[in-house]
Each structure stands twice: as C-alpha cells, then as structure tokens.
Amino acid sequence: MLLPRPLSRAIDHVPLGVVQRVVDAVFHRALQQHPDLFDRLGSQAEKSFRFTPADLDLSFVIHPARRTIRAYRKDKAPPVSSAVSGPMLMLLALLEGRIDGDAVFFSRSLTVTGDMEAMLALRNGLDDCGFDLPADLSGLAGPFAQPFRRVGELVRQRALVGIV
Template sequence: MEFPPSLAAPLAVVPIPVVEAAVRLMFRSLLKRHPALFERLGEHKGKRYGFRPVDLPLVFLVEPARPAVSVMRKPADVAADAVVEGPLFLLLALLEGRSDADALFFSRALTVTGDMEAMLALRNALDGCEIDLPRDLGASAGALAPLVSRAAEAIRRRALAGENAAWN
C-alpha cells in the first residue's frame, strides 16, 4: 500500500524543521528502546544511509555514528553511502524485520544504490533488533501510550495488508 497522496501532499509545504523535530523524537525513542541497534554495523557504523520513500516528498538521512537523522525535501541529492528507495510502509516494515528485504529487492519493489555491504549490514542489524514501532513509539508517549500504540498498530495492519508481511 502506498502512503495516501492526500496525506503526503501537505508534507511538501510543512517546514522541514517541524518534520525533522518529529522524526528525531521517534529516532531517539527507538534508540532508547534498542541501544544495541547500531553495534552490529561494525565498520559500517560510520556510513551514512539514505531512505527515499517513493510516496513522500521527503528524503531521510541516518548517520549511526553520531547518531542522528536529518530530513530533506525532494529532489535533494542526499549525500549518503547507500540509499534504499521504496514505498514508505515497506521501508517501515523492513525497519521492523516484518518483510523480507531480499524478496522485495528481487521483485523490484525496492531499489538499493551505493554501498551494498553497508546496506546489508544495516538490514542485518535491524533484523536482529526486534523493533515494533507501535510498541516502541507508544513507550515514549507517556500517558498517551495506549492510544499511540493502538493507532500505530491499526495503521500498520491496514498498510501491510496484502504485502506478504505477516510475520508474527
């Protein structure tokens, strides 16, 4: 499922610092829940990873060594060592290890360019981490935790229906 264009369109005008603040909040929350996430990267921890959702007007750059995430507006030419491109919900499913990255790549649903070894290391690191976005993001939402988790879970269920991502 592609991210709804009606929701993606406003992101073309929302100021980048606002989007970036929200993304960084989620990023920090994930790292807090999974402090060993980037340790499996080994020598690839110093690389920069780009994520280009085809259905969003944004590009994300993750730098595990700092660790930091930045957001740019397309058509930004992101200065990354490796870039993965695909629908947002599939990228999020990969983050959780919920879809098989190789199968998506073989089927051409995903494109990877640049340093394949670095991207493979990141895929393996993510896969070993057992990230669960509704649970992990909910954990940082304080009193709103149950609400955030339930909403995120409903979105995930709907987004991944039919994507062969029924792991657990």
C-alpha cells in the same frame, strides 16, 4: 502500497523544521528502546545511509557512528554511501522485519544503490533489533500511550495487507 495521496500531500507541506523535530524525537526514542541498534555495523557505522520514501518528497540520512538522522527534501539530499528507496509503508515494514527485504528487492519494489556491503550490515543489525513501532513509539504519547499503541497496531495491520 503507497500512502493515500491526500496524506502524502499533507506531509509534503509540513515545514522541514517540523519534520526534523518529529524525526529527531522518533530516532531518539528508537535509540533508547534499542541501544544496540548499530552495534553490528562495525566499520560500516562510519558510512551514511539514505532512506527515501517514493511516495513522499522527503529523504532521511542516518549517520550511525554519530547517532544522527537528518530530514531533507528529496532534491536537496546529499550523497551517501548507501541508499534505499521504496514506498513509505514498505520501508517501515522492512524496519520492523515484517517483510522479506530480498523478496521486495528482487520484485523491484525497492531500489538499493551504493555500498551493498554497508546496506547488508545495516539490514542485519535491524533484523536483530526487533522493532515494533507502535510499542516503541507509544511512550512519546505520554498518558495516551495505550490508545496510541492500539491505533498504531491497527494502522500497521491494515497497511500490511497491501504489502505482504
């Protein structure tokens, strides 16, 4: 399931600096909630990973050893050790462990390139984390945390209908 076109166009027009600030806040929160996120990577933590939503003009590069993430426009994204591309909602569902990565890879809904050993190590680490994006990110909403979480859960539930 792709993001609705009006939403993806709107996101694509957000200045990259604003996208980066949001991504930094979300990534920092994820590391607070899951401090062991990259522990299982071992030597693979020195590698770089790119996640490219097929329905957005964005790419995100993560350097686990440095605990950094950087947003790029697709055509400006640097070379990395390993890369994944697929619809944004599918990438988020994979992050949360709500869909089978092998199944979407073999159905060709997801493209993985580069160092497969590194990507497998990252996937195994993510599987152990137990991400729940609405719960994990609701703290960013301050006093609106509970309504934010409920809305996030409803959006996720509706989005997963087209994926699983």
